[in-house]
Amino acid sequence: MSDPTDQNPPDSHSDLSDDKDLSSLYARGSTEQPSDALDQAILEKARKATARHVARTHRFSGWPRAVSAAAVLVLSVLVVTVIHEEEPEPLSIASRPAVVEEDKAATTSSDKLPAPAEQFAKRSKAEAPAAESKAPQALTDRLALNDQEKDQRQRPAGKEALGKAITAAPAQEPMAAGIARGDVQQDKAAPTPSTALPASPEQLAERDAAAPAAEGASPSNTLNRLLVQKGETDQPSLEEEAPRLAGAAADTMASGVAGSDVQKLTSEEKECARMPEQECFSSAACTLTKNQTGSGYQCRYAKDHCELMFRQSEGTRESCEAKTGCAYVPASCYCPPGISCECTGGEPARCHVNSGSE
Amino acid sequence: MLNFAAGDSRSFETLYARHKAPLYRYILRQVNRHPATADEVFQEVWSSVIDARERYAPSAKFTTFLYTLAHNRTMDHFRRQSVRLVDPVDCDTDSLEGNAVDPVRQASAEDCIELMQSLVQQLPNDQRQVFVLRQEGQHLMEEIAEIMASTLEATKSRLRYAVDKLRARLMQEDCL
Numbered sequence: 001m002s003d004p005t006d007q008n009p010p011d012s013h014s015d016l017s018d019d020k021d022l023s024s025l026y027a028r029g030s031t032e033q034p035s036d037a038l039d040q041a042i043l044e045k046a047r048k049a050t051a052r053h054v055a056r057t058h059r060f061s062g063w064p065r066a067v068s069a070a071a072v073l074v075l076s077v078l079v080v081t082v083i084h085e086e087e088p089e090p091l092s093i094a095s096r097p098a099v100v101e102e103d104k105a106a107t108t109s110s111d112k113l114p115a116p117a118e119q120f121a122k123r124s125k126a127e128a129p130a131a132e133s134k135a136p137q138a139l140t141d142r143l144a145l146n147d148q149e150k151d152q153r154q155r156p157a158g159k160e161a162l163g164k165a166i167t168a169a170p171a172q173e174p175m176a177a178g179i180a181r182g183d184v185q186q187d188k189a190a191p192t193p194s195t196a197l198p199a200s201p202e203q204l205a206e207r208d209a210a211a212p213a214a215e216g217a218s219p220s221n222t223l224n225r226l227l228v229q230k231g232e233t234d235q236p237s238l239e240e241e242a243p244r245l246a247g248a249a250a251d252t253m254a255s256g257v258a259g260s261d262v263q264k265l266t267s268e269e270k271e272c273a274r275m276p277e278q279e280c281f282s283s284a285a286c287t288l289t290k291n292q293t294g295s296g297y298q299c300r301y302a303k304d305h306c307e308l309m310f311r312q313s314e315g316t317r318e319s320c321e322a323k324t325g326c327a328y329v330p331a332s333c334y335c336p337p338g339i340s341c342e343c344t345g346g347e348p349a350r351c352h353v354n355s356g357s358e
Numbered sequence: 359m360l361n362f363a364a365g366d367s368r369s370f371e372t373l374y375a376r377h378k379a380p381l382y383r384y385i386l387r388q389v390n391r392h393p394a395t396a397d398e399v400f401q402e403v404w405s406s407v408i409d410a411r412e413r414y415a416p417s418a419k420f421t422t423f424l425y426t427l428a429h430n431r432t433m434d435h436f437r438r439q440s441v442r443l444v445d446p447v448d449c450d451t452d453s454l455e456g457n458a459v460d461p462v463r464q465a466s467a468e469d470c471i472e473l474m475q476s477l478v479q480q481l482p483n484d485q486r487q488v489f490v491l492r493q494e495g496q497h498l499m500e501e502i503a504e505i506m507a508s509t510l511e512a513t514k515s516r517l518r519y520a521v522d523k524l525r526a527r528l529m530q531e532d533c534l
Contacts, residue, residue: 022534025470025534026474026478029471029472030383032382033379034379034400038400038401041401042374042404042405042408043370046370046408050365050367051367
């Protein structure tokens with residue numbers, strides 16, 4: 001298709017201004033148009049293409065929004081989960097399934113027993129022996145788990161020793177295991193390892209004084225924690241509070257509950273105060289007492305090792321006085337809620353520190 | 359075209375209405391005034407425009423883009439038909455033949471228009487393309503050169519040859 005004119009143009013000008021007559025003649029004969037059917041076919045194709053494009057655009061424009069919303073939702077759930085897992089789980093009554101189950105069992109049995117508190121307690125115990133043996137174990141395991149988590153955070157280097165201590169703790173002696181796993185952990189790293197319980201605040205203080213070298217900068221001895229905690233929450237001076245707190249710490253240690261657990265438990269006093277009478281009556285951590293005004297009852301947190309783990313609904317003299325320095329006081333005309341009794345309005349059974357031993 | 363690419367179908371209708379007639383005539387002239395073939399190529403060209411809307415980049419005038427597509431589709435059509443584009447007249451011939459007007463009577467306007475159409479079809483293929491593009495699309499010479507993938511000088515030369523041939527023949531028939 002070569003054209004000889006390509007090489008030798010006769011005229012280089014391109015202006016067709018002098019060809020207007022030629023253009024006019026051409027234009028007069030150029031009237032052909034595509035048919036209407038052809039027009040419609042092409043326009044229809046364009047409309048379809050546009051509709052597809054719009055649909056695709058809308059589909060893809062909504063897609064990032066949905067993905068963003070889903071991502072935000074997933075991230076929120078993840079963050080909440082992570083925060084929930086990292087937060088030291090407080091030892092709440094509600095978070096102890098075994099205890100709650102036992103409480104429920106006691107509540108259920110109490111509905112069937114139109115008897116005074118003493119009979120109520122006996123029948124509750126008889127109907128739920130498994131719960132009785134399971135609940136303290138569950139609580140102890142919970143304490144052990146909490147302490148393990150806390151110690152792992154505070155002393156990463158001591159993980160192995162912690163694991164050994166927990167593993168070595170005999171299952172038949174959960175309280176001793178709690179001690180071995182808890183505060184005695186630092187004893188393993190101390191110059192004079194000892195698994196014996198500190199018998200007094202003085203021993204506790206001596207042990208804690210020896211611990212810092214092995215424990216580094218972490219002041220996690222029981223007495224100090226109690227003092228610090230008390231100082232943060234209450235206004236009285238530490239000097240005034242120290243003897244009482246030291247005594248509480250010693251009591252706690254003697255009863256087999258680690259000091260760090262006491263720290264956690266004391267933060268739940270409010271839960272006891274909010275607890276209904278029936279639940280408080282069956283609780284291992286709260287104690288139901290008669291109001292000093294003489295009418296009604298109040299629920300407070302167990303103030304010593306005697307009250308702790310003593311369920312007023314089913315506690316017996318034997319179970320109370322099995323603890324060191326504890327004395328049992330039977331119910332005095334107390335009638336649990338929902339039960340009709342001949343005598344009511346008195347003190348429920350209690351297990352308190354024997355004043356003679358204090 | 360950009361509006362159409364963004365999803366505005368009315369922009370395409372405007373575009374189509376503006377360019378459909380000259381483009382159709384350009385294609386019709388290239389396929390020897392065969393309406394069915396012209397329809398087919400015309401539809402292919404607009405389908406290509408529709409399909410290429412998202413790839414369209416306004417680097418040149420839309421008319422240049424449109425007529426380049428038309429030029430290429432016409433060439434494709436001839437390739438598919440295995441038609442060798444043979445110039446209806448010898449390229450070396452400077453004169454065009456056509457149905458001569460009866461010398462006894464004065465040439466009417468209609469006769470001149472018909473003669474003009476006939477003479478255009480007799481132009482060599484390249485010259486006809488340049489001439490029709492110039493007449494129908496009012497393209498600049500640079501644009502025509504781009505559409506035909508040719509040089510500017512060659513394009514100018516083809517146009518001049520075409521015009522000279524047409525003028526000579528039409529003057530001979532007293533149409534100019």
